[in-house]
Amino acid sequence: PDLIADLHLSDLAAEPQWPSALVAGAAHYADAPLRAMPSPIDGALLGHYAPATAGLVNHAVEAAHGAYLKWRSVPAPLRGELVRCIGNKIRQRKAALAQLITLETGKIVAEAEGEVQECIDICDFALGLSRQLHGLTMASERPQHRMMEQWLPLGAVGVITAFNFPMAVWSWNAMLALVCGDAVVWKPSEKTPLCAIALQRVVEESVDELSERVPAHICQLILGEQAAGERMAAHPLLPLLSATGSTRMGRSVAQQVAARLGRSLLELGGNNAAIVTPSADLELALRAIVFAAAGTAGQRCTSLRRLIVHDSVIDTVCARLTQAFDSLPVGDPRVEGTLVGPLIDADSYWAMQQALQAAEQQGAVRLSGGGRLEDGVPAGGHYVRPALLRVRGNLPVVREETFAPILYVMPYSELLDAIDLNNGVSQGLSSAIFTDSLREAEAFIGPAGSDCGIVNLNIGTSGAEIGAAFGGEKDSGGGREAGSDAWKNYMRRVSNTINYGDSLPLAQGIRFGQ
Numbered sequence: 001p002d003l004i005a006d007l008h009l010s011d012l013a014a015e016p017q018w019p020s021a022l023v024a025g026a027a028h029y030a031d032a033p034l035r036a037m038p039s040p041i042d043g044a045l046l047g048h049y050a051p052a053t054a055g056l057v058n059h060a061v062e063a064a065h066g067a068y069l070k071w072r073s074v075p076a077p078l079r080g081e082l083v084r085c086i087g088n089k090i091r092q093r094k095a096a097l098a099q100l101i102t103l104e105t106g107k108i109v110a111e112a113e114g115e116v117q118e119c120i121d122i123c124d125f126a127l128g129l130s131r132q133l134h135g136l137t138m139a140s141e142r143p144q145h146r147m148m149e150q151w152l153p154l155g156a157v158g159v160i161t162a163f164n165f166p167m168a169v170w171s172w173n174a175m176l177a178l179v180c181g182d183a184v185v186w187k188p189s190e191k192t193p194l195c196a197i198a199l200q201r202v203v204e205e206s207v208d209e210l211s212e213r214v215p216a217h218i219c220q221l222i223l224g225e226q227a228a229g230e231r232m233a234a235h236p237l238l239p240l241l242s243a244t245g246s247t248r249m250g251r252s253v254a255q256q257v258a259a260r261l262g263r264s265l266l267e268l269g270g271n272n273a274a275i276v277t278p279s280a281d282l283e284l285a286l287r288a289i290v291f292a293a294a295g296t297a298g299q300r301c302t303s304l305r306r307l308i309v310h311d312s313v314i315d316t317v318c319a320r321l322t323q324a325f326d327s328l329p330v331g332d333p334r335v336e337g338t339l340v341g342p343l344i345d346a347d348s349y350w351a352m353q354q355a356l357q358a359a360e361q362q363g364a365v366r367l368s369g370g371g372r373l374e375d376g377v378p379a380g381g382h383y384v385r386p387a388l389l390r391v392r393g394n395l396p397v398v399r400e401e402t403f404a405p406i407l408y409v410m411p412y413s414e415l416l417d418a419i420d421l422n423n424g425v426s427q428g429l430s431s432a433i434f435t436d437s438l439r440e441a442e443a444f445i446g447p448a449g450s451d452c453g454i455v456n457l458n459i460g461t462s463g464a465e466i467g468a469a470f471g472g473e474k475d476s477g478g479g480r481e482a483g484s485d486a487w488k489n490y491m492r493r494v495s496n497t498i499n500y501g502d503s504l505p506l507a508q509g510i511r512f513g514q
């Protein structure tokens with residue numbers, strides 16, 4: 001309870017009971033050094049928490065595994081009721097949850113509410129899915145035989161998430177995992193523990209309400225840093241580890257999980273590009289570009305970082321974007337009208353400054369922004385004007401993901417060169433083309449086009465809906481989450497051959513002693 005008081009959650013939310021989510025773990029936190037929780041808005045201290053010890057990680061995983069052993073036998077449509085209940089509670093608390101996202105990440109209110117809506121959407125999706133976890137039946141070559149496949153629950157699933165989507169990414173994973181019959185062990189970013197506690201409380205209320213058929217401990221929350229994530233990656237009772245964050249983190253997790261022959265589902269960094277062709281609807285394209293590049297202060301994995309513009313329109317595009325970037329309202333994300341909030345912390349600010357300096361040394365020309373704003377913004381936060389730079393191509397610094405609002409604009413003359421530029425980085429998350437030409441559009445979205453997991457036409461690179469599978473290729477990790485058939489990641493496929501006759505024909509006509 002002391003820890004909970006430290007969190008000041010009761011002051012923030014209309015629901016003072018939220019923070020009791022921590023009670024169960026309190027004993028395990030007793031001796032660990034505390035971590036401060038500053039708000040990126042103004043640096044105000046929101047509280048402290050103690051990162052989980054190795055013992056707590058183990059305890060949480062074992063508890064979740066125990067819950068899974070019961071949950072796997074609950075019929076999937078009944079598992080869907082838990083997700084429905086969670087979705088309804090999130091719906092009722094949309095505004096308060098969004099407020100918490102804003103406070104912990106600095107996201108503007110409209111985007112924070114959008115993120116909570118994404119949680120609600122995936123609950124609806126998963127509820128429907130709970131009646132559609134279907135396999136196939138196949139024709140057998142043997143008389144009076146039948147083959148089929150089933151999708152069965154997998155186990156306790158580990159979920160590690162990044163700071164920039166402190167609620168949505170958990171929901172994509174956890175809601176699918178729950179209807180699939182799995183338990184969930186969640187380690188949110190160390191920078192956003194309050195969002196996680198609030199959601200855990202929503203889950204616990206739902207589990208209590210449905211306690212007749214839902215085992216306690218089905219969803220576990222671990223507040224911890226890299227060390228806690230590494231312990232999860234190594235834990236043999238987590239057959240699947242879904243990890244969202246930087247490529248550096250993904251490489252480490254992938255190797256640890258592979259060493260024990262587990263499965264990993266990786267959603268990593270992006271370095272997303274959009275192509276503007278001569279036939280593009282420029283008004284539409286410019287609106288999409290500004291949102292994708294500057295929205296969420298450039299802190300989305302799908303943020304637009306590279307703009308590849310045809311020679312014939314690049315001067316116009318640069319002039320219009322300079323105007324737009326110069327006039328973007330940057331400031332307190334809680335204030336109506338603000339479109340760009342703060343960066344998450346000082347490290348992020350300095351990483352941005354270093355990238356800008358490197359870019360200029362490598363020949364980039366700065367057209368707008370990049371500097372720190374100190375007037376008219378809350379003191380203690382790291383507010384920057386989104387930066388716009390003109391470059392010749394994929395300079396070394398352009399090939400890196402800098403998690404801040406920097407847009408590099410580069411020219412092209414032939415579409416094939418533009419596609420090469422799009423694909424010429426190690427990441428492969430999201431991409432877009434703005435064109436009215438059917439030929440150009442199909443070239444970009446086809447097999448010899450963009451090599452990314454997300455390939456958009458006349459829409460920016462960010463802002464995906466939950467209905468399609470989400471994820472990228474190459475250094476972006478190769479995982480797919482959310483919609484389509486991403487649910488298959490959270491289940492094990494079982495092939496059954498059934499003999500309903502009274503003889504034993506062998507496959508491939510093999511005779512064995514007959």
Ligand code: NAD
Nearest residue numbers: 162163188189225229230245246249252267268269270301
């Ligand atoms: P990060 O990699 O620093 O941390 C992400 C999470 O991984 C945190 O919970 C952290 O504690 C944990 N972690 C770090 N190192 C680990 C390790 N070695 N083993 C296990 N866990 C470890 O990322 P961040 O700064 O929170 O988020 C920004 C990054 O996340 C960007 O690269 C962004 O593109 C990416 N991201 C990707 C997606 C996607 O869906 N592809 C979505 C959101 C963010």
